[in-house]
Amino acid sequence: xxxxxxxxxxxxxxxxxxxxxxxxxxxxxxxxxxxxxxxxxxxxxxxxxxxxxxxxxxxxxxxxxxxxxxxxxxxxxxxxxxxxxxxxxxxxxxxxxxxxxxxxxxxxxxxxxxxxxxxxxxxxxxxxxxxxxxxxxxxxxxxxxxxxxxxxxxxxxxxxxxxxxxxxxxxxxxxxxxxxxxxxxxxxxxxxxxxxxxxxxxxxxxxxxxxxxxxxxxxxxxxxxxxxxxxxxxxxxxxxxxxxxxxxxxxxxxxxxxxxxxxxxxxxxxxxxxxxxxxxxxxxxxxxxxxxxxxxxxxxxxxxxxxxxxxxxxxxxxxxxxxxxxxxxxxxxxxxxxxxxxxxxxxxxxxxxxxxxxxxxxxxxxxxxxxxxxxxxxxxxxxxxxxxxxxxxxxxxxxxxxxxxxxxxxxxxxxxxxxxxxxxxxxxxxxxxxxxxxxxxxxxxxxxxxxxxxxxxxxxxxxxxxxxxxxxxxxxxxxxxxxxxxxxxxxxxxxxxxxxxxxxxxxxxxxxxxxxxxxxxxxxxxxxxxxxxxxxxxxxxxxxxxxxxxxxxxxxxxxxxxxxxxxxxxxxxxxxxxxxxxxxxxxxxxxxxxxxxxxxxxxxxxxxxxxxxxxxxxxxxxxxxxxxxxxxxxxxxxxxxxxxxxxxxxxxxxxxxxxxxxxxxxxxxxxxxxxxxxxxxxxxxxxxxxxxxxxxxxxxxxxxxxxxxxxxxxxxxxxxxxxxxxxxxxxxxxxxxxxxxxxxxx
Numbered sequence: 001x002x003x004x005x006x007x008x009x010x011x012x013x014x015x016x017x018x019x020x021x022x023x024x025x026x027x028x029x030x031x032x033x034x035x036x037x038x039x040x041x042x043x044x045x046x047x048x049x050x051x052x053x054x055x056x057x058x059x060x061x062x063x064x065x066x067x068x069x070x071x072x073x074x075x076x077x078x079x080x081x082x083x084x085x086x087x088x089x090x091x092x093x094x095x096x097x098x099x100x101x102x103x104x105x106x107x108x109x110x111x112x113x114x115x116x117x118x119x120x121x122x123x124x125x126x127x128x129x130x131x132x133x134x135x136x137x138x139x140x141x142x143x144x145x146x147x148x149x150x151x152x153x154x155x156x157x158x159x160x161x162x163x164x165x166x167x168x169x170x171x172x173x174x175x176x177x178x179x180x181x182x183x184x185x186x187x188x189x190x191x192x193x194x195x196x197x198x199x200x201x202x203x204x205x206x207x208x209x210x211x212x213x214x215x216x217x218x219x220x221x222x223x224x225x226x227x228x229x230x231x232x233x234x235x236x237x238x239x240x241x242x243x244x245x246x247x248x249x250x251x252x253x254x255x256x257x258x259x260x261x262x263x264x265x266x267x268x269x270x271x272x273x274x275x276x277x278x279x280x281x282x283x284x285x286x287x288x289x290x291x292x293x294x295x296x297x298x299x300x301x302x303x304x305x306x307x308x309x310x311x312x313x314x315x316x317x318x319x320x321x322x323x324x325x326x327x328x329x330x331x332x333x334x335x336x337x338x339x340x341x342x343x344x345x346x347x348x349x350x351x352x353x354x355x356x357x358x359x360x361x362x363x364x365x366x367x368x369x370x371x372x373x374x375x376x377x378x379x380x381x382x383x384x385x386x387x388x389x390x391x392x393x394x395x396x397x398x399x400x401x402x403x404x405x406x407x408x409x410x411x412x413x414x415x416x417x418x419x420x421x422x423x424x425x426x427x428x429x430x431x432x433x434x435x436x437x438x439x440x441x442x443x444x445x446x447x448x449x450x451x452x453x454x455x456x457x458x459x460x461x462x463x464x465x466x467x468x469x470x471x472x473x474x475x476x477x478x479x480x481x482x483x484x485x486x487x488x489x490x491x492x493x494x495x496x497x498x499x500x501x502x503x504x505x506x507x508x509x510x511x512x513x514x515x516x517x518x519x520x521x522x523x524x525x526x527x528x529x530x531x532x533x534x535x536x537x538x539x540x541x542x543x544x545x546x547x548x549x550x551x552x553x554x555x556x557x558x559x560x561x562x563x564x565x566x567x568x569x570x571x572x573x574x575x576x577x578x579x580x581x582x583x584x585x586x587x588x589x590x591x592x593x594x595x596x597x598x599x600x601x602x603x604x605x606x607x608x609x610x611x612x613x614x615x616x617x618x619x620x621x622x623x624x625x626x627x628x629x630x631x632x633x634x635x636x637x638x639x640x641x642x643x644x645x646x647x648x649x650x651x652x653x654x655x656x657x658x659x660x661x662x663x664x665x666x667x668x669x670x671x672x673x674x675x676x677x678x679x680x681x682x683x684x685x686x687x688x689x690x691x692x693x694x695x696x697x698x699x700x701x702x703x704x705x706x707x708x709x710x711x712x713x714x715x716x717x718x719x720x721x722x723x724x725x726x727x728x729x730x731x732x733x734x735x736x737x738x739x740x741x742x743x744x745x746x
Contacts, residue, residue, distance in 0.1 A: 044198060044199050044200065045196065045197070045198050046100075046178075046197045046198060046199055047096070047196075047197040048075065048076050048195070048196060048303060049073075049076075049078065049079045049080040049194055049195050049196075049197070050076050050077060050078060050296075050303040053068060053451070053454055053455075053458070053500075054096050054097070054451045054455075055068075055080055055094050055095070055096045056094065056095060056096070056447040056450060056451060057092075057093075057094060057095075058092075058093035058094060058095045058179060058181075058447070059445070060089075061089045061091055061092050061093040061181070062084055062085065062086055062087045062088070062089045062090070062091060062092040062184070063084065063085045063087050063092065064082050064083060064084040064085070064092040064093075064094065064182075065082075065083045066080065066081065066082060066094065067080070067081030067082075067083065067193075068080065068081075070113075070193045072113040072115075072193040072195075073193075073195050074111040074113070074146060074148060074195040074196055075111075075195060075196050076195070076303065077303075079111075079113065079193040079194055079195035080094070080193065080194045080195070081191060081192075081193045082094055082180075082182060082191065082192050082193070082194070083189070083190075083191040084182055084184060084189060084190055084191070084192075085188070085189045086184045086187060086188050086189065090183060090184065091181045091182060091183045091184065092181070092182050092184065093179050093180065093181040093182070094179065094180050094194075095177055095178065095179045095180075095447050096177065096178045096179075096451075097176060097177055097436065097447060097448035097451060098175060098176065098177060098178050099175075099176065100175040100178075101172070101173045101174070101175070102127060102154065102172045102173075102175050102199065103169070103172040103173040105154055105172070105199045105200070106153065106154055106155060106200060107151050107152065107153060107154060107199065107200045108125050108127075108137070108151070108152045108154060108197075108198075108199055109149055109150065109151045109152075109196075109197075109198040109199070109200060110123075110125070110150050110180070110194060110195075110196065110197045110198070111146065111147065111148045111149065111150070111194070111195045111196045112142060112146075112147045112150060112192055112193070112194055112195075113145065113146050113147070113192060113193040113195070114142040114143065114144050114145060114146075114147060114190075114192055115144075115190065115191040115192060115193070116142075116144060116187065116190040116191070116192075117144055118144070118187070119141060119142060119143055119144065120184065120185035120186055120187045120190070121141075121142050121182055121183060121184055121185055121187055121190055121192065122139030122140055122141045122142060122182075122183040122185070123139060123140055123142060123147075123150065123180070123181070123182055123183070123192065124136065124137045124138060124139040124140060124152070124160070124181055124183070125137050125152050125178070125179070125180060125181075126178075126179045126181065127154075127168075127172070127175050127177075127178065127179075128175065128176060128177045128179070129168070129171030129172065129174055129175055129176065131167075131170070131171040131174070132171075133163075133164070133167045133168050133170075133171045134163065135154070135159060135163055135168045135172075136159065136160045136163060136181075137152040137158045137159060137160060138158055138159070138160050139181075139183045140152070142192070154168075154172075156168065178197075180194055180197075216230075216295045216306040216307070216309060217309055218230065218293060218309045218310070218311040219311070220310070220311065220312065221311070221312045221313075221314065222285075222311065222312070222313055222314065223313075223314050223316060224288050224313055224314050224315060224316030224317060224318050225284070225316060225317055225318045225319050226284075227282045227283065227284045227466035227467075228282070228283045228284070228285065228311065228466075229280065229282060230249055230261075230263070230280055230281045230282070230283055230293075230295065244264065244265060244387075244388055244455040244456060244458060244459040245262040245263060245264050245265065245455055245458035245459045245461075245462055246263070246265060246279070246297055247262070247263030247279045247295060247296055247297040248260055248261065248262055248263055248295070248296050249261040249262075249263055249281050249283060249293065249294075249295055249296075250293065250294050250295075250296070251283075251285070251291045251292065251293040251294075251311070252291065252292045252293075253285060253286075253287050253289060253290075253291045253313075254287050254288070254289030254290065254291075255287070257286070257287055259283075259285070259286065259506045260504075260506065261281050261283050261461065261462060261465070261506050262281065262458035262459070262461050262462040262504065263279040263280060263281050263295060263296075263297070263462055264279065264280065264281060264388070264458070264459045264462035264463050265278075265279060265387065265388060265459070266278045266279060266280045266390070266393075266463075279295075279297065280462070281462040281463070282462075282463065282464070282465070282466040282467070283466055283506070284318070284465075284466040284506075284507065285311065285313045285318070286318060286506070286507075287313065287318070288313045288314060288315045288316065288318065289312070289313060290310060290311070290312050290313075291310070291311040291312070291313065292308050292309075292310060293308065293309050293310070293311055294306050294307070294308050294309070319335045319336070319468060320335035320336075320507075321335055321470065321471075321507050321508065321509050321510070322334055322335065322340050322409065322471055322472075322509075322510060323335075323508075323510065323530075324510070324530050324531065324557065324558060325339070325629055327629065327630070328629040328630055329556055329557055329558070330552060330556065330557070330558060330593070330595060330629075331558060331595050331628070331629050332510075332531075332558055332595060332596075333629075338627075339627045339628070339629055340366075340409075341366075341595065341596050341597070341623060342366065342367035342409070342411075342471070342560060342595070342596030342597065342599075343364065343365055343366050343367060343586075343596060343597045343616065343619065343620055343623070344360055344365040344366060344367035344368045344369075344408065344409075344597070344599060344616070345360060345365065345368060345369075345599050345600050345601075345603055345607065345613075345616075346368070346369045346562075346563060346599050346600065346601050346603055347360075347368045347369065347370055347603050348369065348370060348371040348373075348376070348413070348603075349370075349371060349373070349375065349376035349377075350370075350376075350399075353370075353398070353399045353402045353403065354402045354405075354406075356368075356603070356608075357402050357403050357405075357406035357408045358406050359608075359613045360406070360408060360613055360616065361406040361407050361408055362613070363613045363614055363615075363616040363617040363620065364616050364617050364619075364620020364621065364624075364702075365408065365613070365616045365620070366407060366408060366409060367408065367409045367410075367411065367471060367596070367599070368403065368408050368409075368410055368411070369410075369411045369413065369474070369562060369563075369599055370399065370410050370411070370412055370413065371413045371416055371477065372392075372396070372412070372413065372414060372415070373416045373418070373419075373423075374419075374423055374426045377389075377392040377393075377395045377396050377399070378392050379392065379393070379414070379456055379459065379460070380428040380456075383426045383427070383428055383430075383433050384428055384433055384434055385428035385429060385433065385434055385435045385452055386434065388459055393463060396412075396463075396464065397463075397464075400464060400467040400469050400470065401469075403469035404467070404468050404469040408469060409469060409470075409471035410467075410469050410470055410471055411471050411472045411474055411512070411562075412460075412464070412470065412472070412473055412474060413474040413476075413477050413514075414456070414457075414460065414473060414474065414475055414476070415453075415475065415476050415477070416476075416477040416478075417476065417477055417478045417479065417481040417482045417516075420440035420441075420443055420482040420483050421440070421481070421482065421483065424440050427440070428452075429443060429449050429452060435449070435452070436448040436449060436452075437449055439483075440482075440483050441483045441484050441485050443482075443484075443493075444484050444485070444489035444490055444492070444493045445485070445489050445493075450493070450496065450497075453497060454497070454500055457473075457497065457500060457501055457504065458504060460473070461501070461504050461505050461506075465505050465506060465507045465509065466507065470507075470509055471509070471510065472509055472510035472511065472512050472530070472531075473501055473505075473509055473510070473511050473512070474512045474513060474514060474533075475494060475497055475498065475511070475512070475513045476494075476513050476514070477514055478514055478515055478516040478535060479494070479513050479514070479515060479523075480515050480516060480517070480519060480520070480523075481516050487520065487523075490523070491520075491522055491523050491526065494513055494523065494526060494528070494529065495526050495528055498511045498513075498526065498528035498529055499528045502528065510530040510531065511528065511529060511530055512529060512530060512531055512532075512533055513529060513533070514533040514534070514535060514562045514563070515533075515534050515535065516534075516535050517534060517535070517536075518534050518547050518551060519532070519534050519551075521551075521554060521555070524551065524555050524557075525555065530557065530558070531557055531558035531559060531560075531595065532551055532552070532555055532557065532558070532559045533559070533560065533561070533562035534547070534548060534551065534559075534561060534562070535561060535562055535563035535564070536548075536561050536563070536564055536565075536598070537563070537564070537565045537566070537567050537568040537572075537601075538566070538567075539566050539567070539581065539665065539666065541581065541584055541585045541588055541665070542588065542637070542645075542647075542662075544561065544564070544598075545561075545585075545588055545589060545592050545594070545598075548560065548561055548592075548594055549592055549593050549594055549635065552593060552594060552595070553593070558595030558596070559594055559595055560589070560594045560595045560596035560597065560598065560599075561589075561594075561598035561599065562599055563599060563600075563601045564582075564585055564598040564599060564600050564601065565600065565601045565602055566581045570602055570605045570606070573602045573605075573606045574602075574605060574606055575668055575669060576606070576665075576668040577610050577668075578610075578668065579606075579607070579610060579612035579615045580664050580665045580668050580672070581665050581668070582600050582607070582612055582615050583615045583618075583699065583728070584660055584662075584664075584665050584728065585597075585598050585600070586598065586615060586616065586618075586619045587618070587619055587622075587658045587660065587699055587728060587730060588647055588658060588660070589619075590619045590622055590623055590656070590658065590730070591647050591648060591649050591656045591657055591658045591730070592635065592647065592649075593633075593635050593649070597616075597619065614700075614701075617700075617701050617702055618697070618698065618699050618700055618701050618702035618730075619702065620702065621697070621701065621702025621703070622697050622702050622730050622732070626656075626732075628649075631651055631654065632651070633649040633650050633651035633654065633656075634649070634650045634651070634686060635647075635648075635649055636648050636649075636650055640659065640675065640676050640680070640682075640722075641676065641677070641678065641680055642673075642674070642676060642677045642678070643661065643662070643663055643673065644659060644660065644661050644662075644674075644675040644676050644725070645659075645660055645661070645662055646658065646659045646660075646682070647660075648684065650684060650685075650686050650687070651686075652686065652687065652688040652735075652739055653687075653688050653734065653735035653738045653739045654733065654734055654735070654738075655684060655687065655718065655731070655732070655733035655734075656730075656731075656732055656733075657684075657730065657731040657732075657733075658699075658728065658729075658730045658731075659675050659676070659722075659725060659728065659729050659730075659731070660675060660699075660728040661673050661674065661675045661728065664728075672727070674724065674725060674726045674727075675725040675726065675727065675728060675729065676722055676723075676724055676725040677724060678724055679721070679722060679723050679724055680722045681719055681720065681721055681722065682719075682720040682721075682722050683717050683718070683719050683720075684717065684718040684719075684720060684733075685716055685717055685718075686716055687712045687716050687717070687718040687733075687735075688712065688716065688735055688739055689712050689713055689714050689716065690711070690712060690735050690736065690737060691709060691710075691711055691712075691735070691736045691737075692709065692710045692711070692712055692718060692733055692734065692735050692736065693707060693708075693709055693710075693733070693734055693736055694707065694708050694709075694710060694720065694731060694732070694733045695707045695731070695732045695733075696729060696730075696731055697729065697730040697731070697732065698729065699727060699728040699729055699730060700727075702730075705729075710733075712735075718733065720733075
């Protein structure tokens, strides 16, 4: 009779290492220590696993997936679930970057729930020191169900073969990483849950201090659709940093709907030899009615929760953020369901955002792209990884308020590519600044770096996810320009971070990234990225739009150019004082199958000095109330006599066209040649027979210059009489009796 396999878990403490972890048999009787021999009440809780997002998968071991809020818990609300699949390494591991002194610790104790019906698996801990010692313990076998108080001696008796107890003792004062490993035995897959990781006795173990919560309250009642400033609990701590988002707000609303929101560290101040930590968040409840809300802080003893507070949201409309249109995913829609077409520019850095947003809005703009970077509203204080910058964050608060007043939607870029290149010296993750990375290429794969970036995301969610002017989170500007070991690492990182944002942001804002060129389809195809945003710096606008439209066709998701310029140096665009390149790009996009207008880059050196914001007005008027969702026209181009060109979207009952002179852009210092020197007839095929109305728009301001009626015969040809045309012009044609979708389908 074959014995059932044994499930074992290995617990690992780890820091920076120079070698691999020693192996060990999954069925070894780990140590003479028993749970009864542990100090019990003297044990110090290192981790309660109450939704701790600092644990991550050790990708060098077998495949595993984390569940940060596993329902099984030996204490508290949840544990850390690990679902593993054997792929030949013999174990699956999770890791957490720490800063611990375990020189006087005698025992490591953990509770483990074995969800497997067999005893095939085993578990063991490992501690890695800064000097490179991997103190891996021998595995302890698991029975099905709870295995409480699994104890591992740290005096050397429980260590796996090859671990030098003397070297461990010499380096135990500086432990940088904890690891928990599940040895699968013969199991192909399985699942365990960790809870209550403890060390005993406490001795000199460094830990986050106990926190006291006080002052948590809510306004009691608030209008629907109004963000709530969650007055924070106050934590009393002995000068220790709790990180970017050490707390959480949890609410249970009408119908049992549950919402969670990180609590951000908004500031700290001395208080009688201790430090008073101010936590808070801006929350927009998604339903009217009564909410029961609690605030929690993650400290040395795990999570500490406030008394519940009640918030009543009055009946009324609650705006939703912008999204990809559910019925036509080529486009965006606003929270009220109307089509939203981004039409604006890059305003990456500004001392005072108010005049910039106002000038854009006055000319029909509705969208702007803003950076966080070392010289403009950096999230990290002083290029250090420990704390957010309160001054910069307050600046972003004001920026969002200014955008809301002007009706501008902001795409917030969270990291620019130079943080891993020219500005690597200012990156908080650089070892020179106190971070964990020696090489910027490690950014995409290092567990500590990924955990730190997730903490930044939590901070951003807590502070700005309720902003009505937030259009989208952009993870990285021009990510393919960043150093990396393999672009597959960049793709995997985007998958992880975009999924994390979608899980943690209660408003579920759009998530994007950007590339300097067309980018790789494998990146854009990630379902976690809501739209694609390549950049283009070229005088050939038609070619750039052709590439963008083709990308949108392949992806079946919104695509538009997030940056545009004649060239990547300011002088390339500065000689075009009339903004001919910009004007043609905006108009060509208005008659192209893209989700938005191309966003010009040179806002401060070209657009503002020459008052080129006015270039946005004409296309904005042309596009107003022109809902193209559900319309699948042909996108056509052609030549006019004398060197002019035309682009058009042609459908059975609609026509949108732009007639222009490419030489005007090619020679910006010379007088612009006419679009069409002599009258001609333009024959447009594919139009349904019947009466049509044509409107001619001035490209400068979008005014309708004239309107005329034409008839289309059974041949489907719309014969448009063209007069001599001096400057670019746009044309909108509509069948007086639109075709119903069924007729279009036939």
